[in-house]
Amino acid sequence: MDKPLLELWNLSKVFPGVVANDKVNLHIHAGEILALLGENGAGKSTLVKMIYGVNQPSEGAILWQDREVTISSPNQARAMGIGMVFQHFSVFETLTVQENIELGLDKECLDNIDDLKQTIIEKSQQYGLHVEPDRYVHSLSIGERQRLEILRCLIQDVKLLILDEPTSVLAPQEIEGLFAILNQLSQEGCAILFISHKLKEVTSLCHRAVILRGGKVSGQCDPKQETPTSIARLMVGEDTVLSETYPKASGEELVLQTLDLNLAPSHPFGCGLKQVYMNLNGGEIFGLAGVAGNGQEDLLAALSGEDTRSAADSIQWQGTAIGHLDAGKRRALGLAYVPANRLGQGAVPDMTLEENTLLTHAKSLTRKGFIQFAKLGELASSLIQNHDVKCRNGRSQAKSLSGGNLQKFIMGRETKHHPKLLICAHPTWGVDIGAASAIHRQLIALRDAGSAILVVSEDIDELMMICDQIAVIYEGHVSPAVKTQDMTIERIGHWITGGFLTHNKEAVNA
Numbered sequence: 001m002d003k004p005l006l007e008l009w010n011l012s013k014v015f016p017g018v019v020a021n022d023k024v025n026l027h028i029h030a031g032e033i034l035a036l037l038g039e040n041g042a043g044k045s046t047l048v049k050m051i052y053g054v055n056q057p058s059e060g061a062i063l064w065q066d067r068e069v070t071i072s073s074p075n076q077a078r079a080m081g082i083g084m085v086f087q088h089f090s091v092f093e094t095l096t097v098q099e100n101i102e103l104g105l106d107k108e109c110l111d112n113i114d115d116l117k118q119t120i121i122e123k124s125q126q127y128g129l130h131v132e133p134d135r136y137v138h139s140l141s142i143g144e145r146q147r148l149e150i151l152r153c154l155i156q157d158v159k160l161l162i163l164d165e166p167t168s169v170l171a172p173q174e175i176e177g178l179f180a181i182l183n184q185l186s187q188e189g190c191a192i193l194f195i196s197h198k199l200k201e202v203t204s205l206c207h208r209a210v211i212l213r214g215g216k217v218s219g220q221c222d223p224k225q226e227t228p229t230s231i232a233r234l235m236v237g238e239d240t241v242l243s244e245t246y247p248k249a250s251g252e253e254l255v256l257q258t259l260d261l262n263l264a265p266s267h268p269f270g271c272g273l274k275q276v277y278m279n280l281n282g283g284e285i286f287g288l289a290g291v292a293g294n295g296q297e298d299l300l301a302a303l304s305g306e307d308t309r310s311a312a313d314s315i316q317w318q319g320t321a322i323g324h325l326d327a328g329k330r331r332a333l334g335l336a337y338v339p340a341n342r343l344g345q346g347a348v349p350d351m352t353l354e355e356n357t358l359l360t361h362a363k364s365l366t367r368k369g370f371i372q373f374a375k376l377g378e379l380a381s382s383l384i385q386n387h388d389v390k391c392r393n394g395r396s397q398a399k400s401l402s403g404g405n406l407q408k409f410i411m412g413r414e415t416k417h418h419p420k421l422l423i424c425a426h427p428t429w430g431v432d433i434g435a436a437s438a439i440h441r442q443l444i445a446l447r448d449a450g451s452a453i454l455v456v457s458e459d460i461d462e463l464m465m466i467c468d469q470i471a472v473i474y475e476g477h478v479s480p481a482v483k484t485q486d487m488t489i490e491r492i493g494h495w496i497t498g499g500f501l502t503h504n505k506e507a508v509n510a
């Protein structure tokens, strides 16, 4: 067999107080699709960041095409032919898609492209990525931003493409499209290093899987010979509960209702909201399915109070108009919110976990205007312990946590005081399979304690598992809600592309 394209020899990375990678040996051949698996905090992102030149190893060696190299920056990695799509996007909000791509290309690469705009359009069409070159990034949904990142790598001549959970916000059809591209790239000789918590994807796409545990390689397997469950067992051991079925519930008490909720798009490329009617009942989980970019962000902003442009009486809280109330006033009523964007919106990156706890629990943690630090420390520690958040302690900065661990922390913080309504976007995005089960149980327990819960997710299996009612959002329209036991995956698939619009009246009246 040929020499590997990339080899890691005893590669370690130590952060203050944390050994994130411990003597990792790993190789990948040209054309190979290698999965890198492991629980939240296992060290996957840290490892690939060393390959991409973001982090420098504390010890060990990297061999590229059989020669030892020091990859001192992402620029150097790109020049060598290594591309990476990050879990947290590294795009400039105030620039267009084309400008962002241009910034990521070195001069030599740019000189070889006659017309960048045309190239973007062609690549985008070729790979079904649907990204328009003139759109500003701040107007893109999370799914679209991720597609921009993928496109940016594909425009360069990549020999190794690293993808850190690339499919978490893509719709099923888009995932199929991406996999076709990845298979095509692999056949063309491009190596692919693929981090995912979605084990079904790993068994269908990857040629080999390496499992990390506590920063060390703990095993490897041929995913095509395994099932998602057997791989999960390799990752988390035998005792973790991986999935359950939950009895469906139906709630009586109406907590939040939208009545003809309309909202103009918040940016020129948005779709806004159109005549949205929704009932969120206590003791019930309401799931909203849909492809990213169909108005989910507008809806979440309108319901959480981040956007107060909607008519006051179009959002009712137990019969009182609240459309004009800001997020703080809605929180005071008992609304909690887990946004899609964990770092930046869900938590302030440079603040510690304690400070981030204070942000949404200020009322219970202050007396006469003074912060009760002892109480704050206790609360943050209990969130860390109860939700198995892997970090040093409550004084760790939010940005130092792995993606999944930060999500577990935010979920814990928001559910701590049994909100009357929890609005939750992508609750298990980036979370490992064991932690995802724990979050599902947490949501069900909250429901059973009487809270109303809205879950916005693109993971249809997840919605079918935990929700009591499901509706679909398409271009700012929300379909009628259907009891989960009467809903089918086929129907959701049909509605996701707007299939409910023509039958809307009949469905509502049914």
Ligand SMILES: Nc1ncnc2c1ncn2[C@@H]1O[C@H](COP(=O)(O)OP(=O)(O)OP(=O)(O)O)[C@@H](O)[C@H]1O
Pocket (backbone or CB within 6 Å): 015, 016, 018, 019, 020, 038, 039, 040, 041, 042, 043, 044, 045, 046, 047, 390, 391, 399, 400, 401, 402, 403, 404, 405, 430, 432
């Ligand atoms: N800049 C940093 N400073 C301090 N600790 C860090 C830093 N980056 C990562 N860590 C720690 O290193 C460990 C490994 O984190 P890493 O992000 O590599 O995990 P991961 O396997 O990618 O997890 P996830 O699946 O949640 O994304 C974690 O304990 C994390 O808190």
